[in-house]
Amino acid sequence: MYQALYRKYRPKVFSDVVGRDAITAVLRGQVKSGRVSHAYLFCGMRGSGKTTCAKILAKAVNCHDPVNGDPCGKCEACRAIDSGLTLDIVEMDAASNNGVGEVRDMIEQLTYTPSELKMRVYIIDEVHMLTAAAFNALLKTLEEPPAHVMFILATTEVHKLPATIVSRCQRYDFDRIPMDDIVRRLRYVADCEKIECDDDALYVMAKLASGALRDALGYLELCAASGRRLDEKTVSSLLGTSSYDTLLGIADAVSSKDVSAAFRLLDDAYGRVNDIAVLWFELVSLFRDLLVFKATGSGAYTDATPSQITKLSAMSGRFNREKLMYTIKTLEDAIYMMQRAPSQKRIIADMSVVRLCDERLDGGAEALASRVAALEDDVALLNSGITPVPVPEKKAPAPEKAPERAPEPAPAPDKVEMRVSRKFADVASKLKAADPSASIWLPSAKAYECADGTYRITLDSAFMADIAEKSRGAIEKAVISVIGGHSPSDIVITAGEDDKKYELIDEVIEALQK
Structure with a gap:
């Protein structure tokens, strides 16, 4: 039976967890020393490794022969947990079992000792979905559970948990997984699955995943189903995003104030993306990278791939900082307006493009700062002794025959x-x-x-x-x-x-x- 990539390649030991070195080091140390807590709280964004670490920890505390804090994967307990047949590892989805009745049923079972493992582990996912009554019922048990019971709570919205629950758990925050770590994991999975893909294609998936490895593996699985070699343009087309060259082309049109070129590129991009707002988010990300590169002179703090940094460097020279900040502000204002008036997204997008190509249409402070900076650049150019080449004036064609008598203009109306x-x-x-x-x-x-x-x-x-x-x-x-x-x-x-x-x-x- 086919298994999704994120399940097939879910790490079995702490050392294989991607981008969680600090957290896994603490958990391994606790398993090695035998000082394991009775309650853990794993919080962070989706796809960041919370459930994976919970399952590995549940297996490690029950392993008969742990290796440096990791489960051995060979003993009877590890095999039983991997098969999913043991009754002593209970995974509970709080989104669908959020009532006080379900929590009380669980509490009644705590008095029974594990049937085959050393500890009974309860993994409660999306714990913030529990009702207030359910939290109250869980509170006392969570503070002093039986010695053979461990709770591992996982949530994406820790701010919704009562402070009394959080204070009774060891809290671990799972932040976004770095893009380079996601790309390395995608490369490993692609090689194992014999999927032909370029590094730039993997960077597109990693960037779109926004730090969620599970999402990135889902994108890889989707694109691999096409049966084609995966490059940047193919992946962008399959995932409904714009290629980097298209975004740079729009930036080039904005820098040269070429409205026609900007609209030509945008019209082509509109047919490729699922939502105009997505394209605007991508442009914000690009101009953010240009601003960071302009400010630091380095691509280390951008989301660009190694091959894209060269293009980024060349494009950053065509903007001053004020223009970049004005562009980002204008794009963000357009995104906000799109959210307020979804039926007018195309009009809002077109208006913002016209504003970007001509700051005189905007009376805001950012537009004024951008225009002043452009004038300062022109003055500096003139002071350096370099004068722009004048545009030759076109002479009007001489009339074949002068009119005998021009009619007198009508008097202008009073203003x-x-x-x-x-x-x-x-x-x-x-x-x-x-x-x-x-x-x-x-x-x-x-x-x-x-x-x-x-x-x-x-x-x-x-x-x-x-x-x-x-x-x-x-x-x-x-x-x-x-x-x-x-x-x-x-x-x-x-x-x-x-x-x-x-x-x-x-x-x-x-x-x-x-």
């Missing part, structure tokens, strides 16, 4: 005075609460109170104005509620280029004061 709305921040706050999708266009919106009685909300493009128009009902209610004195017909939503007949009186007053 209508308007002032910046001082209460638009209050309008925006009320609008966000009523319609979360307004967060898409509000950063680029400006509001004016006009002399003709209208209240104008101006967006930087017709595209943004169309999006804002969909929220007209919420806008009218917010403006009338905060400012008053306006009817719905007085509220105008427009693009900046449509406001030519309006004159900002604040600017006129400022000019006169000078």
Whole structure:
């Protein structure tokens, strides 16, 4: 019968556990010295080795001839535990057995001595799922269990456990397994299973697993089923992620402010990923690596593979730190907005790309810092004596025949005075609460109170104005509620280029004061 890779290659001794040297050293020392605790608490993320260490510890305390704290794997007790036929090792899933009744049934059985092993071990997985009554029933037994009983509790959410439970256990925290350790384990399993794969492909799996070895083995098993040699592009395609070259191409387009190239790459990537937000998380990870490389000059603190570090080094030279921090902030803001408005993910993603390629569209502090840094770089370049090559001006073609008489232009209409709305921040706050999708266009919106009685909300493009128009009902209610004195017909939503007949009186007053 076929067995999943994570079960087939589950470590049998402490020395084989990946990335847990400190924890396994303590547990082995306790087994060797015979000073084993009556209750353990293993907490940490999924796939980090909690259940594996619990099973090895249960076997080690019952082994007839332990070897340096590890179970021998040959004695009758070890064979019985490996076969899963012994009744003295009880694995309990607290997610499905979380009531006080199940806990009381377990407590009643504690008085009986083990049938064939030295100790009866209870491994309670996802212990945080127990009810409050179940925890209360377990409390006294956990503090003073019979001499032949051991409890090993495992949880991914230790903060949900009562402090009285945690204080009665020896606690061990299982953090994320380092990526290099996961890659080495994947290589070992791939060689044993005769799976042909490149190191870069294994790094893609390890990075996607985010420190969970079990997840990484699952990805390897999934990709191996394709029957093909596994390289980076194949694995990225099978797992629904973007290739590193695609991500670097997007970064290159952002650095050169080439919106067309960025959209071309994104359009191709959209068809490959399962969720646009996943692509944005990958871009955040890439720009984080670029920022770390820019700050330290080393790839040691990045998640890049050895072959990717060279590409990372070349790309980092095209950005300053301010631009990288602005890019990460913009991408994270887009991810937050995607979570608030899932149906608008594509629009939010496209807007953030346009902002990244032109910081002038964003009035935030990060965008301003990025623009100032770019200007400082240009000034430094000019001071060094290097001048940019001027772009030759294209001469307009001469007209074949001059018109005999040009018509006189019509007189321009009188401009209508308007002032910046001082209460638009209050309008925006009320609008966000009523319609979360307004967060898409509000950063680029400006509001004016006009002399003709209208209240104008101006967006930087017709595209943004169309999006804002969909929220007209919420806008009218917010403006009338905060400012008053306006009817719905007085509220105008427009693009900046449509406001030519309006004159900002604040600017006129400022000019006169000078």
